[in-house]
Amino acid sequence: MKKFSVAVYGYGGRGKIYADNFHTLGIDVTAVCDIDEKRLKIAKSKYKSETYLNGEEFFQTKRADVLIIATLDDGHYEPCIRALRMGYDIILEKPISMVKAECEEIKKVADETGQSVTVCHVLRYAPFYKTVKKLLDSKEFGEIIHINLTEGVGYYHFAHSFVRGPWRNKKISAPVILAKSCHDMDMLTWLVEKKCLSVNSYGNLSFFRKEKAPTGATNHCVDCPHKNSCEYSCFKIYLNESYEKLAGLARHGRLGDSKEEIVKSLSNHKNLYGRCVFACDNDVFDHQAVTMQFENGIIGQFTLTAFTQKIGRTLHVYCEKGEIYGDAESKKVCYKIFGDHQEKYVECTYENEIYASHGGGDMGIVKDFMENYGKANMLSDIHLSMQSHEMGFAAEESALNDGQNVKLD
Numbered sequence: 001m002k003k004f005s006v007a008v009y010g011y012g013g014r015g016k017i018y019a020d021n022f023h024t025l026g027i028d029v030t031a032v033c034d035i036d037e038k039r040l041k042i043a044k045s046k047y048k049s050e051t052y053l054n055g056e057e058f059f060q061t062k063r064a065d066v067l068i069i070a071t072l073d074d075g076h077y078e079p080c081i082r083a084l085r086m087g088y089d090i091i092l093e094k095p096i097s098m099v100k101a102e103c104e105e106i107k108k109v110a111d112e113t114g115q116s117v118t119v120c121h122v123l124r125y126a127p128f129y130k131t132v133k134k135l136l137d138s139k140e141f142g143e144i145i146h147i148n149l150t151e152g153v154g155y156y157h158f159a160h161s162f163v164r165g166p167w168r169n170k171k172i173s174a175p176v177i178l179a180k181s182c183h184d185m186d187m188l189t190w191l192v193e194k195k196c197l198s199v200n201s202y203g204n205l206s207f208f209r210k211e212k213a214p215t216g217a218t219n220h221c222v223d224c225p226h227k228n229s230c231e232y233s234c235f236k237i238y239l240n241e242s243y244e245k246l247a248g249l250a251r252h253g254r255l256g257d258s259k260e261e262i263v264k265s266l267s268n269h270k271n272l273y274g275r276c277v278f279a280c281d282n283d284v285f286d287h288q289a290v291t292m293q294f295e296n297g298i299i300g301q302f303t304l305t306a307f308t309q310k311i312g313r314t315l316h317v318y319c320e321k322g323e324i325y326g327d328a329e330s331k332k333v334c335y336k337i338f339g340d341h342q343e344k345y346v347e348c349t350y351e352n353e354i355y356a357s358h359g360g361g362d363m364g365i366v367k368d369f370m371e372n373y374g375k376a377n378m379l380s381d382i383h384l385s386m387q388s389h390e391m392g393f394a395a396e397e398s399a400l401n402d403g404q405n406v407k408l409d
């Protein structure tokens with residue numbers, strides 16, 4: 001393994017996960033930059049790293065071999081170009097950028113400088129999808145004919161991120177098909193291993209809109225007569241202990257640590273997360289379907305929906321000689337070989353619960369990076385991940401043009 005150190009730019013939910021994982025595996029986290037002082041204190045005490053509140057100061061000099069960029073979607077392009085030119089190799093959160101030309105520019109500068117850019121398509125590293133890939137590579141199933149992937153975002157998670165939160169509006173974030181589903185586009189291209197030729201898509205914002213509000217609803221949950229009955233009441237979402245991700249969502253929204261703090265911040269009209277989901281400035285689709293034509297006549301279909309109880313993905317790959325399918329959360333990949341008349345399955349192995357976020361992908365990418373650093377075969381190198389972004393931009397274009405077919409270059 002080639003030795004290296006990492007620095008972090010944007011130490012929020014994602015930046016912290018990667019820094020923690022590298023730190024756990026013995027890699028030095030030498031410097032962390034974030035505009036939030038509280039977060040920097042945590043970083044300093046955990047990794048004894050230098051901390052910077054200000055990007056200008058942070059970029060004065062190169063502070064590690066690798067820079068993890070995990071700021072929000074509109075904060076990827078500039079630091080990435082700057083860091084590449086300073087000689088950093090980059091681990092870049094997805095999407096590469098919310099603007100297609102900026103994605104292309106980042107790839108171009110990576111080529112010019114010879115630095116690597118690894119895009120955080122963490123699902124490629126998750127045991128469930130790695131198992132599917134292994135089965136497909138065995139050739140026992142013949143060629144892929146058709147592939148279906150569905151992503152259920154989870155109604156409360158969708159409300160948090162795509163109605164009230166940072167990915168709600170295309171002025172400040174990428175469209176949902178890119179922001180959320182470039183992972184899925186990437187997964188489809190990785191499994192299919194063929195070029196995507198064209199895309200068409202329909203998408204709508206059907207539910208999280210003004211006219212769907214219950215009678216008498218107010219703009220903020222704190223004042224609303226429905227606050228104890230509405231499933232989207234911020235008080236139900238952030239204070240309901242049965243939601244496994246609750247603590248994570250409250251932390252992500254910086255709502256506070258105790259129940260009292262969370263209630264207080266949600267009761268403040270200025271808090272974005274206290275708004276009625278039917279009275280936000282959201283414009284991203286809450287459901288979308290994409291059909292993709294790949295080389296060899298392979299058809300891919302993808303569905304994104306806010307309207308699921310559970311957060312998770314289901315996959316079905318139809319091949320010449322059999323089918324492979326499963327629910328990624330079940331940690332079991334099922335398959336049938338035609339003529340066999342039996343369902344079989346492979347259990348996906350997870351090393352340890354702390355490695356479990358994103359189905360094991362968050363630790364998987366860190367381990368893979370460590371094993372392959374300095375070699376030319378990073379599993380989610382920008383050159384491989386550009387296609388998923390092109391498909392995402394094409395899907396958005398198609399959906400905005402009533403499902404018109406969009407050809408990819």
Ligand SMILES: NC(=O)c1ccc[n+]([C@@H]2O[C@H](COP(=O)([O-])OP(=O)(O)OC[C@H]3O[C@@H](n4cnc5c(N)ncnc54)[C@H](O)[C@@H]3O)[C@@H](O)[C@H]2O)c1
Nearest residue numbers: 010011012013014033034035036070071072073093094120
């Ligand atoms: N790979 C995945 O599966 C996955 C999952 C969720 C989010 N993401 C992506 O990761 C990125 C980060 O998302 P997050 O949920 O961690 O967001 P976050 O808001 O928790 O973290 C962003 C951090 O960047 C900091 N920041 C903002 N401006 C800055 C600046 N100018 N300089 C330095 N720091 C700055 C913020 O203070 C915050 O701590 C987004 O692009 C998101 O789309 C990827």
